[in-house]
Amino acid sequence: MLSRRDFVIAALAAPGLRLPSRKAYDLILRGGTVFDGTGAAGIVADVAIQGGRIVAVARRIRETAGDEIEVRDLAVAPGFIDIHSHADGSLFDDPRVESVLRQGVTTIVVGQDGSSRVPGRSGETSLLPWFQRIEALPSSVNVASMVGLGTVRRVAVGLDNRPATAAELAKMTELVEAALASGACGASTGLEYTPGAFASKEELTALCRPLAARRLPYATHLRNEDDTLLEAIDEAIAIALGAGCPLQISHLKTGGPRNWHKIDAVFERIAKARKEGLDLSFDRYPYIAWATGLTTRFPVWARDGGTEAFLKRLEDPASAAKIREETEADVVQVGGWDKILLTDVSAAADKEAVGKRLLEWAKEKGLEPYQAAVALLKSNGGSVGTVVFAMSEENCERFLAHPQAMVCSDGGAYAVDGPARTGHPHPRGLGTFPRVLGRYVRERKALTLAQAVHKMTGKTAARLRLGDRGRIAMGAAADLVVFDPATVADRATFEDPFQYPVGIPTVVVNGVVALRDGQRVGRGAGKGVSPG
């Protein structure tokens, strides 16, 4: 075939020969099996993109494009949307967000677990300047954000464990309204964290009311995910019903072996609430260990007032014994000190602890495990990253397969090089989406490929009202991923997390090829995205 340049030369040499029209499209993905994100089975089709939008989907597109990629025998899906992401943590240090992009994720939803960039301590109440900064980076992927009700409380009330005054509640409501007006896609809580944990059911119901008219979700890291999980779900349902808004339970799990059997009761509650008219769904990551701060094993009351107050109480004879008793009971519940992997410390003297189980580290130090945990907290200013192995594999599969489940990573963004190669992260930040497609779809057949894609795209976009994303349709934003259903797989492990997945050759963000032949290319084309 002649290139346009050759044709121009030929036309000049032979007057009378007509110039062909310009290339009709920017990009065509040729011959892939298209999963449109609605849950429908795949169909073989070409997909054409122009000006950042999907402009044609057809068995065979006759026109040509400036760039054409042959994707025969591969799956083409809407770019994945990670409904619970912590990738904003390293976004400004490394806007490549390489581990996110390489999973096929094109939109991250941040501002989770009650903590968001807006409202800021210096008075910012709008997401728009932050979105502009993200576009200027530029980020490799799109970013949406919830407003964190813990952050709202920190700004209006501070870190103390007390009810908000009427004036503070009014101020908090104003902050939530302002964040939603500037494009936040929901409101999040982290009720096991401070200061979010200090908010009552009544306070949270009031703060969720502004979500109702917008049909945006209250997304909650529940007040408890183990021994009082069912009570925590009841509270979340009561808040959403009281506020009249949809409910999204974040990273739903049954924590601790003695709570694994509660999954049936969890599903019953979900079914009952939906029957009563509550728009309830949840998300889940495909691993049986969670990642959180070591402080989470310590009682919430001991953390009242912030880190300094907490570290003081660990020493105070009036509180030390009670804190130890409650913490050790919690550790029994997760299965023992051996289930806690140390993943992140800041003190140089403790670097050797990273990658070891707490029990093992305590033995090396000649300490009782509780003493070793307290010593780590003290030398690291209260900030010690852990991964806790206390979930059931069978339940993980049942959660992922549930019709109301969406896929989330709950992870950060990492890279094998550069500033985002840090600590010893949970592998979910590098493997979640390919792990669902490889392990849970191909190997274990827990759900179909079309269902899995829906839980990563169309269902999620509908949940957050990101109207033109999450599907392959005429006019939709051109966020796309191409993967090989036969080989797609995660490579990151708990032992060796800095491994990119395989089987994902191409990712397109806003019509721009961002991953080609498995390698990141070009300038990032990510945008700030909002409902509407």
Ligand SMILES: [Zn+2]
């Ligand atoms: Zn969480």
